[in-house]
Amino acid sequence: MPLRLMSWMKLFSAAIVIAALLYKIREKSMAESPMPELDPDPWWGPGEREKGDDSVRNFKIAISNQDLDDLKARLSLPLRLTPPLENANFTYGMNQNTLKEIVQHWRLKYDWRKREALLNYYPHFMTKIEGLDIHFMRGSAQTKGAKNIKVLPLLLIHGWPGTFVEFYDIMPLLTTPQEDSNVVFEVICPSIPGYGFSQGSAKQGLSHLETAQIFLKLMKRLGYDQFYLQGGDWGSIIATSMATMYPENILGIHLNMFVANSLGPNLKLILGAILPAGIVVSHEDQEKLYPLTEKFGMFARETGYLHIQATKPDTIGAALNQSPVSLAAYIMEKFSSWTHRDNYKEVNGGLLHKHFPIDIDKILDNICIYWFTGSITTSVRYYAENFSPKAVANNLDSIPCRVPSAMSAFPHDLLNQPKNFIAHKFYDIVSYSDQLVGGHFAAMERPKLLARDFHQFVNTVETREN
Template sequence: GLNIHFLHVKPQKVPSGVQVVPLLLLHGWPGSVREFYEIIPILTTPQKGRSVVFEVVAPSLPGYGFSDGASKQGLGTAEMAQIFNKLMQRIGFKRYYVQGGDWGSIIGSDISVLFPDHVIGFHSNMCFVNSLMSNLKLFLGSLAPIIINASQLEIETNYPLSAKFSFIILETGYMHLQSSKPDTVGVALRDSPVGLAAYIIEKFTTWTNPAWKDLDDGGLTKKFTLDKLLDNVMIYWVTSSITTSMRLYSENFNKARRDSGIDSLPVLVPSGCSRFRYELAFLPRFVLKDKYQKLLTLTGHEDGGHFAAFELPEVLAKDVFDFVEEERKSVQIKQEL
C-alpha cells in the first residue's frame, strides 16, 4: 500500500442548528495542499446564515508532496479515486462531498462516477468535458451563438475558436512533454531548485491571467506573495516529487484510459461548477449539462484563473457553500414530495 499524507481540519464551536459535513478537497498540478491554506479556515468556520460547515480532508495526491508515489505503472486518476474513497471510509465518512480543480476535478469526477453511493455531491472549479459531442457543440456555437443561449462571458471566453485553440496549443506544451517523457524532464528539474521554481511558478502567471506574461515580474504579486508561491515549490523540492507528480500525465493520456471509457460516462451525482474567466477551460452550460446531468449551481466570475482556492479563496468558498446548501435544499424538496 501507499502512505497518503492528508490534512484533516475540523470546525470548532459549531452553533446549534449547523450541521458538520465532510468535504474531500483535491488539488492538482503544479499545486499542492498549500493551495488550500487560505480556503480551509473559511470552509471550517461557521458562516452567518449557513446551515452547514465543513470538516475538510485535503490529501496530497499519490506521488505529490508527502504522499508516496507508485512503484509500478498503472496509477491514474481512476485508481486515485479508489484510494481517496477508501481514505474517506477509513476516516469514518461513508458519504461525503468532493471539491477539486485541475487533476482534482478529474479525480473528483472519477470518484463520482465510480462511487456514486458514497458521493453526496461534487463541486469543481474546472468542470471539463472533452468529447466529440462537446466539441461539436462548441463549433456550432461559434456559427450561431444566439441559438445556444450562451452568456456574454461564455462567448468571450470561448470564441472565436481560433483564438481559443491557439491559446491552448501555446499553453499545453508542458502537457505533451509530461505525458510522453516525465522522467526525462524530471531529472533536470530534480537537480536544480531554480529550474524547478521557474518551471512551476511560470504557471501561476499564465494560468492566473495570460496578460501578465508581458509584465517584467509576471504579475506574480498581484494575487500571491512570493513566500506562498515558494511554499508550494518547496513541497516539491524537499520531497523530490516533481518526477512522480508528472507521471500522472503519462498514466492518464494513454490508450488504457481511453479504452476504459470512463471519460464518456456522465456524472450522475448532484454537481456544481465554478468558472473563472482566465481558467484554461471555461465551458458553457449547454456543453457541461451533458456530462454533469444534475448540475445544481453554475457560476461565472469575471476575475480569477486556474488556482481559484489559492487566488480567490473567499469567492470559491462561497460557491462551495452555495452548492451544498442547494443540494440539501433539493433533497429536502424531494422528501417533502
C-alpha cells in the same frame, strides 16, 4: 428571391442540420459505456505485496537541517542565466531577470522554518493504501456554539503544480460557520500519489481512476461512507471520476476548471463557431470559447508542458529535481500565466506586482514541498499515466455523472465550458457560477469567492434533500 426570405431559409436549413446532429448526439449519449473495471485490491508499492496495515499515523512536516542546508547551498550557487530578449517580458517563458529576483528573495528573505510551522498548523497524517503511504491534512469542523449548523465531510483535492498548500487560505472558510450558510465541513485534504508526502507508485498504470479508488478507501477508513467533493485541475478530474464511479458515496461535487470531453460538447464547439451566437452557444458564453483561433492559440501556448509530461516525464523530472532554480522557473511561470491570461505580457509576469493575488512566499511553500520530497518526477509521471492508451480507453467521459453538481467558472482559468456543454456529462447541475475575477489557482487566488460558492451549493443540496 427577397433577401429576408433567403436569410430565413438559411436559418431554417441550419436549424434542420442542428436538430439532426442533436438527435444523433442524444441517441449516442443514451448508449452508455460500461463502467471501467478496476482491480479492487492492487499493489502499487515496490516489489511484492506485503502484509496490510490499516493504521492512521500522525505525521509532522519536519525537514532536516541537512536538507535545508543543501537547498541553501544550491540557491547560493552562481546563476547561469541568459539575458532576456528586449521587451520580451514573459512571452518566451520565465523571464531570467525576474527569476534572478525570485531566487534572491528565496535565498535571503524566505524563512522555511517559519513557513514549516505555519504548514503544521493543521494536523497531518499518513496511512498505507494499496501499498502506498498516502498523506493527508485534516481541518476539523468548528461550530463555535452556533445552532442549527450541520457538520459534513469534504474531500478537497489539489492539482498540478499545486499541493495541499493550495488550501491553507480556504480551510478556515470551510471549517467555521459562514454568513448565510448552515453547514461547516470536516475537511480531508489528501496528496495525490506521487505528490508531496504521498508515496509515488512503483508500478505503471496509476491514473485518475485508480486514484479515485484510493481516495474512496481513505474516506471510508476515516469513517465517511458519504461525503462532498471539491477540486480543480487534477482534483477536478479525480473528483469527477469518484462521482461517476461511486455515486452512492458522493453527496455532491463542486468543481473549478471542468470539462465534458465527449461527442456532444465537441460537436457543439464546432457548430458554435459556424452559426450565429445564441443558437448553440449563448451570447454571454461566447467569450469562453471563441474565437477558436484565439482560444486554441492560448491553449497551445500554455500546454507545451503537458505534452512533455505526458510523453517523457522522467526526462524533465530529472532536470527539475537537480536544481531548485530550475524547479522554481518551471512552476513559477505556470503561476504567472494561469492566474491571468495576459500576465505573459507583463515585465515580471505579474509575479512581483504588489497586486498579484498570491503571496510569493506561498508559491515558494508549494515549490519547497516538491523540492524537499523530491516528488517532481513522480508528479509529472501522473500525466503519462493519465494519457496512456489504457487510461484513454476507459471512456469514463461518456458515462454520466448523476450526483448533484456545481461549477464555478473563473474567467482566467485555462478552460471553461458553458453549462449546456457540461450538461452532457453532469446530469444534475445544481448551480453554475460565472465568477468576475480569478484564474486557475482559485483556492489560493480567490478563497472567499470559491468558499462562498461552495457553501451556497451545499446548502442548496442539503435543503433539497430534506
